[in-house]
Amino acid sequence: MSSNTLTNSTVAVVAHAAGDLRVEQIAVAEPAADEARIAIAFGGICGSDLHYWSHGAAGESILKAPMILGHEIVGTVIQAAADGTGPQAGTNVAVHPATPGETGEAYPSERPNLSPGCTYLGSAARYPHTEGAFAREVNLPARMLRALPAGLSLEDAALAEPAAVAWHAVSRAGEIKGKRALVIGAGPIGALAIAVLKRGGAAEIIAVDMHEKPLEIARELGATATLRADDTEAIAKVAADVVIEASGNYRGLASAVRGAVRGGRVVMVGLLPTGEQPALISLAITRELELVGSFRFNDEIDQVLAALADGSLQISAAVTHQFPVDQALQAFETAKDSASSGKVLLDFRSE
Structure with missing residues (x-):
């Protein structure tokens, strides 16, 4: 045809x-x-x-x-x-x-x-x-x-479309320049969020996943360090200023809460299953964490296309x-x- x-x-x-x-x-x-x-x-x-x-x-x-x-x-x-x-x-x-x-x-x-x-x-x-x-x-x-x-x-x-989803999620994190970022789940959206965080000037980007292949991709896209998802002790020591939760799993959300610094912000872009989900709410309260949702995007696709064209987003x-x-x-x-x-x-x- x-x-x-x-x-x-x-x-x-x-x-x-x-x-x-x-x-x-x-x-x-x-x-x-x-x-x-x-x-x-x-x-x-x-x-x-x-x-x-x-x-x-x-x-x-x-x-x-x-x-x-x-x-x-x-x-x-x-x-x-x-x-x-x-x-x-x-x-x-x-x-x-x-x-x-x-x-x-x-x-x-x-x-x-x-x-x-x-x-x-x-x-x-x-x-x-x-x-x-x-x-x-x-x-x-x-x-x-x-x-x-x-x-x-x-x-x-x-x-461009999934990158716009990631761009929107990172924008929900607030100021990222010079900050320490933690990305839970290095699948396509998490990986693209890492690239957006790098473009935005995050000082450190720590990626977490269960598997080596996604972590390898994360390093290629700008992660400065990687951790296995089952290394909960190491994740809890990250103390990230901003966390992007992209796993869509309640265990990932728990790691996001544990890995955030006191007063930090957790952006939930990974879509958890419908219905009630277990969550470390008491820890989020005592650490005064900001838990914010991120759903699809608005006009960020235009910014993504411009950044791809000028080479600032890889x-x-x-x-x-x-x-x-x-x-x-x-x-x-x-x-x-x-x-x-x-x-x-x-x-x-x-x-």
């Missing part, structure tokens, strides 16, 4: 149910007036994609029908939006996958990531589901598209594997093995 001609069907990665992932032909509708047609080049496999494939659900978002996965994508505009908005044909773009939405519940207007009616590409949070963009060609609202700065390749921009080491789209199942199996992989990319470019 040519990536520069319009078609009525395309190849997509679709989750049908738990354990049922298919690469199949899907129909492509004509784009709406405010939509552009995009030839996807690369897609990063996210933890939520893995959950839909492995469990048929991501948290409380349960698959009720087959859904195209994917929200970490970059590509090229092959048909601009008919209403004249957005980039022109031939423009390489990254994608901001969120659509803020209102339900009547209050939230800070300057933080649309918290809008309770927000939808996200490749999400089963609502029904009908919000289809993702793991396909060779997709129609996307022009407002989602971010033109890549001159000189920034699609491959180098492929991690994140390529986070990518460990690439697979062509027809090997999507192997790619998902690889991404699921966090002991041996970092970020895994799907290559949607036509042969």
Whole structure:
């Protein structure tokens, strides 16, 4: 399939149910007036994609029908939006996958990531589901598209979306220049947070993980020291000014609390399972720790793209594997093995 001609069907990665992932032909509708047609080049496999494939659900978002996965994508505009908005044909773009939405519940207007009616590409949070963009060609609202700065390749921009999640998390930590930072969980988001912390001038960055491969990636991205997750005594001695909890595990949150200096701040970006979770709240109280949440991002993707273009943000080491789209199942199996992989990319470019 040519990536520069319009078609009525395309190849997509679709989750049908738990354990049922298919690469199949899907129909492509004509784009709406405010939509552009995009030839996807690369897609990063996210933890939520893995959950839909492995469990048929991501948290409380349960698959009720087959859904195209994917929200970490970059590509090229092959048909601009008919209403004249957005980039022109031939423009390489990254994608901001969120659509803020209102339900009547209050939230800070300057933080649309918290809008309770927000939808996200490749999400089963609502029904009908919000289809993702793991396909060779997709129609996307022009407002989602971010033109890549001159000189920034699609491959180098492929991690812009998860890097924006990490950038937002680090921004929630406050001033980091000259500070000691601790990152719990060196998977893709934790690894990218390390790169953002390095760019921001953190004096020390200590990474924690269960496995050596993520710690190796962490060192390549800027960690000045690494610790094994089971070395709780060493973690407790770190006394970090800021902690990024990216493991999404209550044991990781416990390590974050223990590893923070008195009066420090812990940013919780790793999404713990729904429901009640054990936590060292008494220790957080007596140390006057600030525990703050971090959810997705707002406009940080624009800052990420600028930093990638000027070379001040170096994140390529986070990518460990690439697979062509027809090997999507192997790619998902690889991404699921966090002991041996970092970020895994799907290559949607036509042969």
